Amino acid sequence: MSESVQRICPEIFSRKTVLLRIHTIVKEKMICWILQLIILTSCVCAGAFVVTVTQSSYQAEEKHNVTLEWRFTPKPDSSSNSLYIYCELITDHKGSVLYHLQEGVEVPESQDEQFSGRVQCNKDVLRDGQIRLHVSSLRTEDSGLYRCDVRTDYGVSNDKCQLTVIAAADPPKPHRPTVSPQPESRGRIGLYAGLGLGLGLAAALLVKFCFASRAERDRERQREREREKVSHLPQSETCVCLCSDLLMMK
Structure with missing residues (x-):
């Protein structure tokens, strides 16, 4: 009977088969969506603990200071002894440990020598x-990518930031300002110049006077010697000498 019905109405059975297949496909898709929703929900719950940087990149000058900051999801009832922090500088050559906290206690032995004595952590804000x-x-070699890994009893996460240290510029050479002479100093300079000129003129006059006095004395001595010669000569020669002296004086 059924075979005869199928032969009589083949279109009815083909439509029914199509509907059954559609129903099966829809059911399978719904199951997949439900499973995906469950997986996403579990992932969100597991990823509730996150670490983020407050600033993705930093820039500072050599010999200056900088504060690198990360944030993680706190949990009020979590013990600080379960906190693990491991921050390092990642370069092309190696990784250098910047800061290490193990079970709430700092581990300075693991810190790289490059950062020895130059890193301080504010522990008062860790609980927040x-x-x-x-x-x-x-230093310029401090430039690079810094990654901070944080692990607690309720999650694990990490994040990165970039630090660029610029070389310090050479200090400018001291500039000596050109001081223009003040009116008072100009007056003093003129006074000193006048005094110097006056002293020079007085010295020249003194030298001239000394030479003139000496020449006068020499002439006086010459006249006395002539007189002495005349006094020893006969009268006739004396007259001749006197006349010659008078002519010379004229």
Whole structure:
């Protein structure tokens, strides 16, 4: 009977088969969506703990200071002994440990020598989910990518930031300002110049007077010698000498 019905109404059975297949496909898709929703929900629950940087990149000058900061999801009832922080500088050559906290206790032995004595952590803000690392006396080799891994008893996560340290510029050479002479100093300069000129003129006159006095004395001595010669000569020669002297004086 059924075979005869199928032969009589083949279109009815083909439509029914199509509907059954559609129903099966829809059912399978719904099951897939439900499974995906469950997986996403579990992932969100598991990823409730996150670490983020407050600033993706930093820039500072050599020999200055900088504070690198990360934030993580805090949990009020979590113990600080379960907190693990591991921050490092990642370069092309190697990884250098910037800061290491193990079970709430700092581990300075694992810190790289490059950062020895130059990194301080503000522990007062750790309970609020903040990691603040103050790096002092920056060097150009401190430039690079910094990654901070944080692990607690309720999650694990990490994030990165970039630091660029610019070389310090050479200090400018001291400039000596050109001081223009004040009116008072100009007057003093003129006074000193006048005094110098007056002293020079007085010295020249003194020298001239000395030479003139000496020449006069020489002439006086010459006349006395002539008189002495005349006094020893006969009268006739004396007259001749006197006449010659008078002519010379004229």
